[in-house]
Amino acid sequence: MNALAFFIFISLFTFSHLSSAKSFEVSVLYWSMKIEGQVAMRKGFEEEISLFNKKGGDKVVLTPYVAGEGRKGITNQVHQVGEVLKAKPAAIVIQPTDNSALARALEEANQLKIPVFAYDQYIVNGDMTFFTTSDNYGGGRDNGDYIHGLFDKNKELRLVIFEYPKVSSTIDRVDGFLDALRDQGRKFKVLKRYEAVDPASGEEAARQFLKDFPQKGSVDVIFTVNDGGGLSIVKTLHEKKRTDVIHATFDGDPLSVENIKQGKITVIDSAQFCAELGRETARALIAYLTKGEVLEKKLIPTYPVTAKTLANYPGWMGRVPAFLQKNEVKKTSPSPRVSPNQRNLLTIKIGVAPLCPYLCEQGPGVWGGYIYNILKEVASERGFNLDLESIPNTRLLSALQTRRVNYIIVPADLVRYEDQIRIVGPKLGVNYTGAILTPGSKESLIDEDLLRTKKVVFADMGTHSGGPHLEIPAARSLKVTGADVADRMIKMIGDRRVDVALGDYNVLRYSLVKKPRAELQLLPTSLTGFNSLVLVGTPRESHFGYLPENLDTWFTRARADGSLEKILNKYNLKDWKVFDR
Numbered sequence: 049m050n051a052l053a054f055f056i057f058i059s060l061f062t063f064s065h066l067s068s069a070k071s072f073e074v075s076v077l078y079w080s081m082k083i084e085g086q087v088a089m090r091k092g093f094e095e096e097i098s099l100f101n102k103k104g105g106d107k108v109v110l111t112p113y114v115a116g117e118g119r120k121g122i123t124n125q126v127h128q129v130g131e132v133l134k135a136k137p138a139a140i141v142i143q144p145t146d147n148s149a150l151a152r153a154l155e156e157a158n159q160l161k162i163p164v165f166a167y168d169q170y171i172v173n174g175d176m177t178f179f180t181t182s183d184n185y186g187g188g189r190d191n192g193d194y195i196h197g198l199f200d201k202n203k204e205l206r207l208v209i210f211e212y213p214k215v216s217s218t219i220d221r222v223d224g225f226l227d228a229l230r231d232q233g234r235k236f237k238v239l240k241r242y243e244a245v246d247p248a249s250g251e252e253a254a255r256q257f258l259k260d261f262p263q264k265g266s267v268d269v270i271f272t273v274n275d276g277g278g279l280s281i282v283k284t285l286h287e288k289k290r291t292d293v294i295h296a297t298f299d300g301d302p303l304s305v306e307n308i309k310q311g312k313i314t315v316i317d318s319a320q321f322c323a324e325l326g327r328e329t330a331r332a333l334i335a336y337l338t339k340g341e342v343l344e345k346k347l348i349p350t351y352p353v354t355a356k357t358l359a360n361y362p363g364w365m366g367r368v369p370a371f372l373q374k375n376e377v378k379k380t381s382p383s384p385r386v387s388p389n390q391r392n393l394l395t396i397k398i399g400v401a402p403l404c405p406y407l408c409e410q411g412p413g414v415w416g417g418y419i420y421n422i423l424k425e426v427a428s429e430r431g432f433n434l435d436l437e438s439i440p441n442t443r444l445l446s447a448l449q450t451r452r453v454n455y456i457i458v459p460a461d462l463v464r465y466e467d468q469i470r471i472v473g474p475k476l477g478v479n480y481t482g483a484i485l486t487p488g489s490k491e492s493l494i495d496e497d498l499l500r501t502k503k504v505v506f507a508d509m510g511t512h513s514g515g516p517h518l519e520i521p522a523a524r525s526l527k528v529t530g531a532d533v534a535d536r537m538i539k540m541i542g543d544r545r546v547d548v549a550l551g552d553y554n555v556l557r558y559s560l561v562k563k564p565r566a567e568l569q570l571l572p573t574s575l576t577g578f579n580s581l582v583l584v585g586t587p588r589e590s591h592f593g594y595l596p597e598n599l600d601t602w603f604t605r606a607r608a609d610g611s612l613e614k615i616l617n618k619y620n621l622k623d624w625k626v627f628d629r
Contacts, residue, residue: 070106072337075132077113077125077142079168085299085322088364089143089168092323096330106338111137115145119497122146126492129153136160139177139333144169147215148480148572149493163336167329169217170626172480172572178332180325180346184217184298185629187318187350188224191296194316194352195225195269196232198294203268204235208261210253210272210281212245213461214577216627218273221298221318223464223471225271230467230587238465239267250277254284264292275301275317282313298350300364305353318350322364345626349373395433396593398423398583399453401441405558405619406477406581407457409438419457419476419581421615426602432593445469448584454592460580470585473596474603477581478624480572481518482553484541487567494573499548500524505540506550507533518576520550534559542568550575554621561620578627 076093080086094110101107113132115125122145132140133156140162144150147169154174157164163177170179199205212218229236240260242253250272261267270285270293272278278297282304285293291313297304300319307314325348336342349372353361362369400419402409408416415436427434439447444456445463457476463469483494491498496519504525526546528536534556537549542565549556553572560570583596591597606612612623 069104070337072106072108072138073111073135074108074139074141074333075111075113075135075137077115077128077132077140079115079125079143079145080117080121081114082117085301085320085364086143086168088322089326091365092326093141093167093330094326095323096327096334100330100334108334108337119493119495122149122493126150126153133157133160133162136162138337139163139165141165141167141329141333142171143167144171146493146574147578148172148574151572152492165329165333165336167325169215172578172626173622176344176626177336178329178342178344178346179626180328180332180348181217182320182325183347183349183629184220185224185227186347187298187320187352188221188226189228190224190318190350190352191221191271191298191316192225192228193232194354195294195296196229196234198315199268201232201234204237205229206266206268207236207238208257208267208270209238209241209465210244210250210270210277211241212243212273212277214574216578218245219460219577220629221273222271223460225296226464226467227471230470233587234467236467241465244272244277244281245274246276247280250280251284253277254281257281258284258288258290264290267293269293270295272297275299275304278314279303279307282307286312300351300353300361302363305358305361308353308355308358311355315354317353319353319361320350320364321348321366321368323366324348324368327367347629394431394593395435396427396455396595397435397437397453399437399439399444399447399456401444401458402438403552403555405554405621406479407436418615418619418621421618422476422599422602422606422612425606425611426595426598429602430594430598448586451586454585454589455595456584457581458584460582463582463584468587470587470590471582472585472590473583473599475580475582475624475627476599477554478578478627479552479554479581480578481550481575482556483571483573483575484538484549484556485569485571486541486544486547487569489547489569492571494548494571495575496520502547503545504548504550505537505546507537507552535563538563538565538568554619557620580627 078090097108113128115121125145126149129150140157144166150171151173154164154171158174165178166176167180209222211222242256244250244253272281275297279301282295295314296316297314298318300317304314304317308317328346332342349368351361400407404417406417407419410416423434437453441462444458447453448456485491499520504520505528506520506525507528534551537551538559540546541549556570616623
């Protein structure tokens with residue numbers, strides 16, 4: 049009887065355990081299965097899910113979709129996520145093909161309370177339950193530090209950069225590379241920049257480079273933002289015997305690692321842990337579904353592959369070595385620059401170019417805008433005087449260099465390639481191009497292909513000499529300048545005189561809350577990339593008054609207690625924290 053009772057007990061326990069197990073339907077939207085690194089991301093994700101399912105309790109059931117490459121891939125994914133939303137799965141996992149084309153879908157998922165887990169790229173204008181990507185900025189810094197160590201410390205480096213300024217991850221790689229050189233005190237000059245992100249554009253850029261710099265020894269270093277373009281650049285230069293240059297790059301493609309091994313122009317490649325991006329996404333998904341704790345964002349470190357380190361590089365399917373794991377260091381509030389009874393004697397002067405809703409000049413010495421509201425709070429908390437000076441964007445850098453002001457606040461592309469500056473503190477916002485569409489339009493992907501068929505009105509998109517160039521056919525477009533640009537464009541689109549109105553997304557969003565037009569649709573686009581607003585100081589006084597540290601402290605607290613959201617709501621804006629490094 050005892051044996052029989054024990055058998056019955058075990059059977060009932062097992063049945064009870066199995067009957068309480070849950071099955072979670074999860075839709076997974078992959079980008080491409082033709083790009084090796086992305087295949088590794090999928091393998092890592094599905095590997096981790098499989099391990100969980102084998103434990104015999106709850107199960108995650110995946111429904112996979114593959115978007116494909118190019119513009120067709122983006123439109124495919126927009127359609128796929130639309131179908132997924134109708135099915136209302138327990139969660140959505142996605143490698144976005146575009147930062148902005150899926151914004152509408154993300155907002156709908158938020159409304160339906162479907163959690164979204166994104167990896168590799170983010171989606172703007174909505175809330176993601178979890179997002180992971182490589183530490184692109186940190187990988188760029190590794191490149192910069194390594195390159196610095198290869199040259200005499202007093203040499204001014206002559207750089208050529210092969211970039212892709214429409215995606216923030218590749219921008220972060222350039223920023224990390226150049227910031228590392230600046231922090232080492234290295235003088236450098238960016239001789240030229242080319243756009244290269246895939247084999248075709250890389251080959252074209254390399255041919256142009258050879259025309260622009262035919263003499264050996266005229267360039268010291270070339271930096272490429274990925275191996276997609278970098279491999280074809282190295283191949284072309286090597287065939288032309290241009291081994292006088294050295295090459296720093298990003299991704300960790302096996303062919304690039306082999307170039308390092310053979311001493312073939314490339315000297316460092318900040319390699320991604322592609323499978324780990326997938327694994328980390330799976331871990332976050334499982335934690336969420338099983339009521340565990342989920343971090344909102346996680347950066348995966350990169351591996352600096354050089355001739356000395358390549359033997360230990362585990363490849364795209366490898367796991368992150370312990371020595372690369374970074375512990376979060378809690379930031380402490382900085383001490384005031386002067387004693388408490390003297391603090392009000394300190395004045396911090398900042399040069400700015402007014403543009404609402406960022407910084408609104410309301411009269412002589414009278415300011416508004418969300419950045420001013422933030423600075424005013426920090427000044428009040430830390431006990432210093434805040435003095436803003438209105439200066440045109442084109443003259444802000446010279447005002448800083450002549451010490452007319454202590455800091456300037458500018459779009460990053462105005463100063464990105466300068467060596468005698470320091471970008472400090474947190475990002476103060478991100479601007480990008482927004483599109484207002486005529487009522488009833490169903491478009492999600494707003495790109496140059498679409499604009500060729502539409503009548504367009506546009507204003508300054510907030511980009512400068514360092515930003516991407518937007519091609520808009522002159523015959524079908526009208527540029528507006530002067531006062532009340534956003535209001536005028538909104539009226540034109542509302543009157544159906546044009547099909548699309550393009551301008552700074554945040555300016556348009558702010559204008560629509562001042563004069564609501566419910567029938568109009570405002571969408572974010574990736575047309576001109578994503579440009580951060582940054583605080584810039586000089587090398588000698590980059591931390592004057594501890595303003596960068598005080599801003600860091602303020603943002604940490606204000607994001608936690610809702611103070612930042614309260615300020616942004618006044619201007620109909622959303623937090624840009626997804627862009628933070």
